[in-house]
Amino acid sequence: MIKGFSKFSQEQKVDTLAAQFNLPVSFKETLRSHHHRELQGLYNQFAENTISNFYLPYNVAPGFVINKKEYAIPMVVEESSVVAAASKAAKFWSAHGGFSTKVLSVTKSGQLFFTTEWSFEELSALMPDITSALRCSVGEITHNMEKRGGGITGFKLTSESLVDEQTYCLMVSFETADSMGANFINTCLEKMGDALVTFLIQKNDNRHIEINMAILSNYTPECLVQCALSCPIEDLQAYSGVYSPQDFALRFKKAVSLAKHNPSRAVTHNKGIMNGIDAVVLATGNDFRAIEAGVHAYASRAGAYASLTDIVLENDTFTYTLKLPLALGTVGGLTSLHPMAKLSLLLLDEPSASELMQIVAAAGMANNFSAVAALVTSGIQKGHMKMHLSNILAALNADPMECQKAKKYFSERDVSHSAVKLYLDAERLKNKRHEY
Numbered sequence: 001m002i003k004g005f006s007k008f009s010q011e012q013k014v015d016t017l018a019a020q021f022n023l024p025v026s027f028k029e030t031l032r033s034h035h036h037r038e039l040q041g042l043y044n045q046f047a048e049n050t051i052s053n054f055y056l057p058y059n060v061a062p063g064f065v066i067n068k069k070e071y072a073i074p075m076v077v078e079e080s081s082v083v084a085a086a087s088k089a090a091k092f093w094s095a096h097g098g099f100s101t102k103v104l105s106v107t108k109s110g111q112l113f114f115t116t117e118w119s120f121e122e123l124s125a126l127m128p129d130i131t132s133a134l135r136c137s138v139g140e141i142t143h144n145m146e147k148r149g150g151g152i153t154g155f156k157l158t159s160e161s162l163v164d165e166q167t168y169c170l171m172v173s174f175e176t177a178d179s180m181g182a183n184f185i186n187t188c189l190e191k192m193g194d195a196l197v198t199f200l201i202q203k204n205d206n207r208h209i210e211i212n213m214a215i216l217s218n219y220t221p222e223c224l225v226q227c228a229l230s231c232p233i234e235d236l237q238a239y240s241g242v243y244s245p246q247d248f249a250l251r252f253k254k255a256v257s258l259a260k261h262n263p264s265r266a267v268t269h270n271k272g273i274m275n276g277i278d279a280v281v282l283a284t285g286n287d288f289r290a291i292e293a294g295v296h297a298y299a300s301r302a303g304a305y306a307s308l309t310d311i312v313l314e315n316d317t318f319t320y321t322l323k324l325p326l327a328l329g330t331v332g333g334l335t336s337l338h339p340m341a342k343l344s345l346l347l348l349d350e351p352s353a354s355e356l357m358q359i360v361a362a363a364g365m366a367n368n369f370s371a372v373a374a375l376v377t378s379g380i381q382k383g384h385m386k387m388h389l390s391n392i393l394a395a396l397n398a399d400p401m402e403c404q405k406a407k408k409y410f411s412e413r414d415v416s417h418s419a420v421k422l423y424l425d426a427e428r429l430k431n432k433r434h435e436y
Helices: 010-020 025-033 040-044 080-094 120-137 139-147 182-203 233-240 245-261 263-283 288-299 339-347 353-375 380-395 400-412 417-435
Strands: 058-066 069-076 100-103 108-116 151-159 167-175 209-217 224-232 309-314 317-325
Touching: 010 025, 058 080, 058 353, 069 080, 069 263, 069 339, 069 353, 080 263, 080 353, 100 353, 108 182, 120 139, 120 151, 120 167, 120 182, 139 151, 139 182, 167 182, 182 209, 224 233, 224 353, 233 245, 233 317, 245 263, 245 309, 245 317, 245 353, 263 288, 263 339, 263 353, 288 317, 317 353, 380 400, 380 417, 400 417
Parallel strands: none
Antiparallel strands: 058 069, 100 224, 108 167, 108 209, 151 167, 224 317, 309 317
């Protein structure tokens, strides 16, 4: 067991791991090769026990038109088909009205759980005085947020009787302007917890009160954004393949209906949305784990996991909509510290948090539209494996000339790892014979 690891220098950490687990020399060399020559000190501050950096491609999907404004959207993702799908959809929809987006609400929440001998009815009667005391207790913390248009927007008391009869939750609603607000919310809640204990003890010091925990909720069903795509069905010819635009639209609608009613399909349908969303969330230094958790909880809000999208075919018009929660920020945290996050926001014209919500939703919609369109026409693997060809060639150590020939060879053929290996083996054998 390694002891005191966090107190070691970066070099000591690496040496200790190499010795403890009998790692090859390449372990140290690879870590060292991924250090940033100038900014490693900054990157070391972002997390704990950092020994190097794990690089992911920084990509751009151009041609997005969102509410009549053009964007080139940064995406941090290792899968080329995600960027290609977003770019293809962006190009098509830019000529058909673009992505229409709007923020429906921006409320976030935190929870103060506590156990007390006070009854729910007694606490409810005291709520006006309790909320006044709690607001007062965090006045210094909320002052600057209120100047930016945010702050505390409401309180709601609920009983946690399924846990026990004396446990309650005080749900506190917040608006956090352009920050994601996690630290702000948690700081307020912890301060409120102390204030609640003081308030109730002053009312009756013979009754027990204990704070169980104070923490923000990553379930943000009132921090919602909507994205819509709409065009005449006839215009879908570019995506319809061997089908007529009308048949394509009907097949697309059936796919969405299946994702509405079949949870196993819905998970993959929504994963296609998250392909685009996570990539932009990462690129802008936001918390993709929180976004994922909140989105999937929202997809289950009716009691069963379902699609986040809806479709209407009416009056010869195709209308596709996406609605989901996105609690994002453009100030604070990594958005202000990470050089590439700052660069992403610059590329997006320094959006507000609400504007970023709309941009991210459009990226998710683009990826989902492309995925469903492929599924109901040629199938998902044909395009995906074409994009994956470069990775297969790299894994098989193909040189530049082999890569060039392979891409030409597979331009009209199905791509698979085994097919590419057979092709390379044959080419290499043929070239070896020529040498003799």
